[in-house]
Amino acid sequence: MNGIPLLEVVSTESENETLPTVVFYHGWTNFKESSLVHGYEIAKKGFRVLIPEAYLHGERSQGAPVTERSMEFWDVVQHSIVEFPTIIDHYVNAGLTDQNRIGVSGLSMGGVTTSALLTQYPWIKTAVVLMGSPAPIPFSKWLLTSKWQQGVEIDFESEQFAPAIESLKAISLDLQPEKIDGKFIHFWHDEDDELVPYQPTFDFYKKIKDQDYGQHVSFTTTEGYGHHVPYIISVETAEFFNKHL
Numbered sequence: 705m706n707g708i709p710l711l712e713v714v715s716t717e718s719e720n721e722t723l724p725t726v727v728f729y730h731g732w733t734n735f736k737e738s739s740l741v742h743g744y745e746i747a748k749k750g751f752r753v754l755i756p757e758a759y760l761h762g763e764r765s766q767g768a769p770v771t772e773r774s775m776e777f778w779d780v781v782q783h784s785i786v787e788f789p790t791i792i793d794h795y796v797n798a799g800l801t802d803q804n805r806i807g808v809s810g811l812s813m814g815g816v817t818t819s820a821l822l823t824q825y826p827w828i829k830t831a832v833v834l835m836g837s838p839a840p841i842p843f844s845k846w847l848l849t850s851k852w853q854q855g856v857e858i859d860f861e862s863e864q865f866a867p868a869i870e871s872l873k874a875i876s877l878d879l880q881p882e883k884i885d886g887k888f889i890h891f892w893h894d895e896d897d898e899l900v901p902y903q904p905t906f907d908f909y910k911k912i913k914d915q916d917y918g919q920h921v922s923f924t925t926t927e928g929y930g931h932h933v934p935y936i937i938s939v940e941t942a943e944f945f946n947k948h949l
Contacts, residue, residue, distance in 0.1 A: 711740065739755050756791060758783070758784060823877050835893050
């Protein structure tokens with residue numbers, strides 16, 4: 705679709721109808737097929753689900769493996785942000801997507817992408833963030849000193865990172881939470897996640913949940929699953945969209 709490989713999950717009975725649509729983003733080093741279980745559960749509720757292939761992943765791989773390109777993490781996210789309206793416009797213009805009922809979700813990097821999209825596109829109605837951070841700058845600082853960067857010493861405070869930090873401000877939901885604007889947004893995160901830390905995301909939720917703009921934000925905490933989305937959360941995600949989109 706316009707050079708963006710994606711999977712479309714929809715009931716055969718309604719595949720040609722105008723449907724509420726959810727775009728679901730996969731995680732770092734994964735590929736679109738890895739998110740099919742999530743797409744299937746959401747589609748069972750009567751939605752059209754679109755699962756794009758992230759830049760440098762799967763069919764879009766180029767050069768060195770993405771596992772060796774963690775410094776390009778935000779470039780991948782930025783590609784998804786720019787491509788999102790292209791995907792939606794295609795399906796709206798084809799009469800297949802209800803432009804007033806658009807949702808977004810994703811896991812890990814896809815959850816980070818989901819949070820970032822909420823800062824850019826006010827017409828998104830509903831979102832579910834699965835083990836993703838709404839705070840790009842603190843997450844980046846943690847990312848560059850974590851297991852994602854084993855054996856690499858990086859000084860995030862050095863001048864070379866200043867432009868990158870500045871560019872992240874525009875997509876930082878934690879810096880502009882008012883853009884939630886009363887939307888129904890759900891976060892899920894496991895306390896034992898070692899790749900995307902749980903506490904900063906939960907702290908963000910606690911900070912906004914009593915604000916007028918955050919009154920429809922909810923959070924599910926689990927333990928023991930680590931950095932893995934269990935099936936029960938796939939079902940919970942589908943039910944959330946069914947209720948609020």
